[in-house]
Each structure stands twice: as C-alpha cells, then as structure tokens.
Amino acid sequence: MNLHAVNLAAGCVVILGISLVLFRAIRGPTSYDRVLAMNVIGTKAVLLVALIGFITGRPEFLDIALLYAVINFVATIAILKFVEYRRLG
Amino acid sequence: MTDYVLLDVLLLALLTITAVAAVAMRNLFASTVILSIYSFLMACVWSNMDSQDVALTEAAVGAGVSTILLLGTILLVGSREKPERAVHWPALLAVTAVGAALLYGTADMPRFGDPQSPANSSRVSKGYILQDVPKVADAAGHHTGPRSEGNYFHDHVPNMVTAVIVSYRAYDTMFETVVIFIAGLGLILFLRRRTS
Amino acid sequence: MKDQHILRVATKIMFPFILVFGLYVIFHGDFSPGGGFQGGCVIAAAFILYGLVYDAPAMRRILPRGVSDTLMCLGVLVYVAAGAWSLLSGYRFLDWAALSPADPGSGEPWGMGVVEYGVGLTVAMVMITLFNEVSG
C-alpha cells in the first residue's frame, strides 16, 4: 500500500472539488452563494495544505492550515457583515 | 518529482480561471469574493512550492486583511463597475507585447529547485543554507574578511528566511517597517474623521 | 451583528486563541514559518473579528485609537532602538552580536525576537487602524 500515491490522489480529488465549487462561486445567482462557495473553498484549502505537507513528506508546516481555519472564519464574517449591514464597523 | 508538478498544473489552471473571472465580473462585490478565493488558491500553490513563509503571508494578508480593505473600498466607491464596452486597441497591443516579452523571458529562467541557479548557488545563500554564515563583525566592529576561526556562526536560527530577513537584511526590513508605519500615518491623516 | 448570540459566543471563544496563535507566529518565527508581519496580521485579525461582531465602537473601547496610534509608533521605535543599542555599545548598526558580547553568535535569536515584536506591533496596529478608518 503506497500512502504517497493515496495522498496524491486525495489531493487531486480535493482540487476537483475546488473546481466544482469554483463554478458555483463564479455563477452563483445570489451573493450568499458566492460567500458560501468561498467558505467551502477555504475549508478545502485547509485540507489541501495539510495533504501537501504529507505528500512532500514534511508535515511540520501545518501552521498554515491552522491559520487558514482562522482567517477563513474572519473573512466570511466580514463579507457577511458587509452584505447584511452595508458597513463594516 | 512529478507529484507536485501535477498539483501545480491543476492549481494553476484553477488560478487562471479565477483570475479571469475576477476581472470579467461587473459586480465588484462578487469580484472581491473571487479575489479572496484566488488568495486561498495562491497560498496552496506557495505551499506546494515549499515556500512556507510566503504561503503564511498570503493566507494572513491576502485572505484576511486585504478582503477587509477591498470591502472598505467598495463602501467608499460603490459596488458597480462603470460599463466600458469598447476595446481599447493600443492598450490591448501594449499588454500583448509585454505578455509576449515576459513569456519569452521565462525561457531563460532556471528550472524549479535548480541547485545551480544564481539564487541557490551564490555565496550568501549557500552560507545561509549551510547555516555557517560568517558573522562579519568582531567586537571592535571590523570586517574580519574570509573564513577564520571564531567568526563563524554555526547555529543561527533554523528558519533561514527569517535569518536572512532580520539579520542579513535587517536594515532593509527596518525601512519596510517604516513604510508600513507611513501607510498607517496616511490612513490616519486622510481617512480619520474628526469627531468632536 | 451585536444581536446574534451565536456569533457573539463564537467570537468570545475564538478571540483569545487567535491572539495566542498570532503571538506564537511572531515568537516562533525563527523556528518555523512566520515572523512579525504574519503574526501582526493574525493579531489584527482577532481584533477585526471582535470589531465586526461587536461593532467598531466596542472594539475601540478595548483598544482606543490613542493606544493603537501610540503602539504603532512604538513598534518602529523598538526596531530602531535595537539598532541604536548595538550602535551605542560599540558595534555596528543592527549588529546582533551586541546583545551577547561574550558569545557573538548567540545574539541573533535575541535580536530577532526584539525586532520581530517591533514589526508585529506596527503591522498589527496599522491593520487595526485600517479597519477603524475604513469601516465607516
């Protein structure tokens, strides 16, 4: 069982998922669809970065994935606040 | 070797689609969201190229703070782009020429991760990669020239990017900080509303 | 968004963790990816999240404009002072050997820590100022 190949295949699947979600982000009838797609792509980016760490065989760089989980939340809340209230403060 | 090339090709194809979509959209809010997605994908590309510091910066700045900045800009200028249908031919020509020149220039770029490339084989980067950069100052503050016992520093910090930024190019980083500080001053001077 | 209880509670849970993570990114910048710029952005993200959910005036109550302006200047001053310290103690400007004269090599992590904190402070406060002034 070659774990490297498995990780690589999983990475490709994640990228395929990102491309499907990207379609919804570009097309999305409402703004909310776009924000949802952004949030989902952020989560998938967390996955992809973690997988890349294991693909390259150096999993010590997961700080980036952790940072994504945080920043994704902040960005989503910011965009939602903008859509809902038309101001940021 | 081929594994990250595969991921790179897939991610860069997605990036191209995202970039074109962000430019083509008339709704600036949608453009902002797409740019945020672009930043997420870009950070994946950096991470795949093993440049972790850049990936971290892209994630922290590109997706977080610059989204706030773009949203604030939309608040100030409105969220519809001015319709401009006509093609500006001289501009198109200039852009095509510059793009062709850039593509031509990439032919001479070193291969990805090439150990013989100038960036990897220069004396300074070799020193930092091998972690024995000569610390050029002795107690009196003189240059002590080439390798001599005692002036070598065998255990500088493990992250050589930080070592280069804060030690080798500390002067440069200081003025980068000053630039950011001046940007903050500009924000305060231009945008702060005076409240009684 | 002050009326949304779920967001308020989630922000209260996340806020300290993001702050600590930002400090970790700054402080751990010499061992792992990170440094002053990134860590400052993360710290700013924590305050921005607070400002988004509880509104900017509430954020300015925990971090008034005067404090953020002062800290913004202080960050640059810390950097310059680290350089001036080495200059005054007989070394060249920004030469970290000044921080441990007995063993010139091991001054680098110390200088790095000081400088990264300066950079992080400035960056975080500039980003918070950006949010303050742009949010309207």
Added chain:
Amino acid sequence: MTHWIDWTSTALLLLGSFVLLSGAVGLIRFPDFYSRLHAAGKNDSLALILFMIGLLLQSFRYGTVGLSAGIRLVLIVAFILVTSPVATHALSRAAWIDRVQPWRREGTND
C-alpha cells in the same frame, strides 16, 4: 502494524473524498441556496474530520515531527468544529433576513 495504519488511513481518505465530492456535486446541483448550504456545510465538516483522522494516523510514522503535526491536526479540527457551523448559521440567517426564497416544487406548498 504499519499495515493497519496504511489500510485505515486509506479507507478514511477514500471515505472523505467521497463525502467531499458529494458535497461539491450537491453545491452544483441543488436548486436553491438553503439546500446548497445544507450540502456544503455538513459534508465539508465531515470530510475535513475524516481527512484529518486519516492524516493523524499517518503522522504516527514521523516521530516527534509527527507529534507536532498531530497536535496541529487536532487543533485544526477543533477550530473548524467551532467556526464552520457558526459561519453556516450566520450565512443562512443573513440570507433569510434578505428574503432569499426557498425553492418550492411547482404547484405544491412544500
């Protein structure tokens, strides 16, 4: 011993891939925003957890480096478990207040 880790990790990654892809397809195919939210929110969190458990098993092979990676994987899952449902909730609430209409089958009331 390593066989056990290999097979379990592969199975978890495979399952996670399936959940992730089905979520993405749902995001494309479902007719209105709320059902898309439904597909995206749940599948995303589940896929992330499955992937992270799979990678956590793999990290046992890396020694001390793997330990620090494993701690971060657990932290990521904890963060996502807090933030993802909150973001989904805020999204659906904002859409509902903005009067995004749920999809109804033609001629019926459900």
